[in-house]
Amino acid sequence: MLQFLFDTLSRSSDLALIALGLSLVYGLAKFPNIAHVQYAMLGAFASVVLQRAGTPLALALGMASLLAGSLAVLCNLWVFSRLRRQGPAIAMIGSLALAMILVAAALAGHGASPLAYRLPLSAPWVLGPLFVAPNQALAMGVTLAVLLACTWLLLGTRQGRAMRALACNPPLAAAAGLDAERIIHAVHFLGAALAGLGGALLALNTGAYVNLGNDLLLPIFAAAILGGLGNPLGAVFGGLLIALAETLVTNLNIGWLYGQPMAFVPAGYIGAASFVILLLALLLRPYGLFDREVRRV
Amino acid sequence: MSTLLTVTGVTKAFAGNAVLQGVDFAIGPGEIVGVIGPNGSGKSTLLNAISGFTPVDAGRIELGGAPLQRLAPHRIHGLGLARTFQLPAMPEKMTVFEVLLAADNRRHGFWASLCGGAEQRAQEAASRALATQWLGELLLTGVRDTPAAALSGGQKKLLSVGCALMGNPRLLMLDEPTAGVHPNLRRDMVAMLQGLAARGIALLIVEHDMHFIGELCQRCIVLDRGRVVAQCTPAQLSQHPQVLQAYLGSEHPVVLEAAV
Ligand SMILES: Nc1ncnc2c1ncn2[C@@H]1O[C@H](COP(=O)(O)OP(=O)(O)OP(=O)(O)O)[C@@H](O)[C@H]1O
Ligand SMILES: [Mg+2]
Numbered sequence: 001m002l003q004f005l006f007d008t009l010s011r012s013s014d015l016a017l018i019a020l021g022l023s024l025v026y027g028l029a030k031f032p033n034i035a036h037v038q039y040a041m042l043g044a045f046a047s048v049v050l051q052r053a054g055t056p057l058a059l060a061l062g063m064a065s066l067l068a069g070s071l072a073v074l075c076n077l078w079v080f081s082r083l084r085r086q087g088p089a090i091a092m093i094g095s096l097a098l099a100m101i102l103v104a105a106a107l108a109g110h111g112a113s114p115l116a117y118r119l120p121l122s123a124p125w126v127l128g129p130l131f132v133a134p135n136q137a138l139a140m141g142v143t144l145a146v147l148l149a150c151t152w153l154l155l156g157t158r159q160g161r162a163m164r165a166l167a168c169n170p171p172l173a174a175a176a177g178l179d180a181e182r183i184i185h186a187v188h189f190l191g192a193a194l195a196g197l198g199g200a201l202l203a204l205n206t207g208a209y210v211n212l213g214n215d216l217l218l219p220i221f222a223a224a225i226l227g228g229l230g231n232p233l234g235a236v237f238g239g240l241l242i243a244l245a246e247t248l249v250t251n252l253n254i255g256w257l258y259g260q261p262m263a264f265v266p267a268g269y270i271g272a273a274s275f276v277i278l279l280l281a282l283l284l285r286p287y288g289l290f291d292r293e294v295r296r297v
Numbered sequence: 298m299s300t301l302l303t304v305t306g307v308t309k310a311f312a313g314n315a316v317l318q319g320v321d322f323a324i325g326p327g328e329i330v331g332v333i334g335p336n337g338s339g340k341s342t343l344l345n346a347i348s349g350f351t352p353v354d355a356g357r358i359e360l361g362g363a364p365l366q367r368l369a370p371h372r373i374h375g376l377g378l379a380r381t382f383q384l385p386a387m388p389e390k391m392t393v394f395e396v397l398l399a400a401d402n403r404r405h406g407f408w409a410s411l412c413g414g415a416e417q418r419a420q421e422a423a424s425r426a427l428a429t430q431w432l433g434e435l436l437l438t439g440v441r442d443t444p445a446a447a448l449s450g451g452q453k454k455l456l457s458v459g460c461a462l463m464g465n466p467r468l469l470m471l472d473e474p475t476a477g478v479h480p481n482l483r484r485d486m487v488a489m490l491q492g493l494a495a496r497g498i499a500l501l502i503v504e505h506d507m508h509f510i511g512e513l514c515q516r517c518i519v520l521d522r523g524r525v526v527a528q529c530t531p532a533q534l535s536q537h538p539q540v541l542q543a544y545l546g547s548e549h550p551v552v553l554e555a556a557v
Contacts, residue, residue, distance in 0.1 A: 158421070161391075165399035168388025168446075175348065175382070176460055177374035177402035231390070 017198035027230035041213035043196025068196025228288020307356030
């Protein structure tokens, strides 16, 4: 049971930063950026390559995050700032195209084989009934620290207030002197930096591989939609629910269905859990679980 | 008299529909000027043009000598011009107080405001004090912590006036500030706006309520189909042949009497 809770937390920590970034960007740029998960994939590659070249791990993680953020600013400058004017549907299709280009670039640059950090093998810590891999603990610790920093940025600073004001009502924000373009650039940077860091931390367990982004697409979007697209902290809780569902499905003994003592859902179907939740969320709570229902006409 | 805002030959057409046709006027510091005219005469478009939300086709707009025509709205705000909207939409996920604080955008360095030194804390305290003051004057203290989107139509109107005032403007442009506001509070608003003018803030007010215009404004600009057809005191309106022409066929001649 404790192990189950721990696995859930660990998986939700994998999803948290990336889902937070997606929701943050959606809140301001008002389109679902499909390429967002590819920033995580590129962040993973950047970090692993840097670390294997001799950069200390902490520095590699930080640099990967900055690189992903910078790439997103360029993408926003060249692609999204123009496409957004044509409406969210066009911008989303543009982001799909960009996602494909980024995957193709990774495939051309590295190939299909995964690439792992060069870290000394360390035995898992045994804490009572719990098995904790040191890498897992590191990823969770960093994620928690960054989440707290983001919460403070959004809720406790003038910058966060400006971001929230702009997300809610662009003309009002402009009339109050906020520079929308600059803030949207900043948010693209921040969102992708979070995704890049999230991907780099994820690679501690899985290594960097070309489909890392594609594998995240469904759970990340499900998490962000559950939390209410554009509600960044909601996305973190959405991620927790998705992680719970995935861990449940993984650990569920369905042997009784087949009259066998032990049978588990094949790993390939685990993604279906987030898919089902995404569908239910869209049908039942399209504005997310935490919607306060203050829309008025 | 010195001028603060000068508008010369401002022209705007939407897809061949000429909405502003060579609008000229000027406002001095501390002056209260009303803009009236039938529905669709271009009043809101004029405010949008001055505040940078609608690019003009031709003409010059200057605030304190600085040309505004090519500037983005947030830059124009930085020069000391604040405005409200005819239909104020308010954020769902921010409280009334937070919306006011977000509308205070005196220059803050990015890192400075993250690191938060003593100066930052003093500025934040000053904005909170200012926001609290406007909440009181606009009778919104009771809804300080409600989500702004949940306010009633009239309360949103008042909040948007508060937001505009948070920017410490030199020129304040209000688009129908009293629409949906209770008559008692309307009287208080006259006093409040006159107080602002006494401090040197110029006011440009689009309004259909002729009582309000009559009590508040020193001068009226009458727009009809995108042209300034008259500029006179509110009392002179009902004697102005072109004004009567503009309002002819509607109930407005009766309404104009109210301004006398
Ligand atoms: N963005 C736009 N695109 C097309 N036409 C517009 C646009 N904005 C305004 N118009 C047109 O310009 C004309 C003037 O509109 P405006 O909103 O300035 O009128 P108004 O004087 O403020 O009227 P009201 O008293 O009803 O608020 C209207 O015919 C309107 O349809
Ligand atoms: Mg109007």
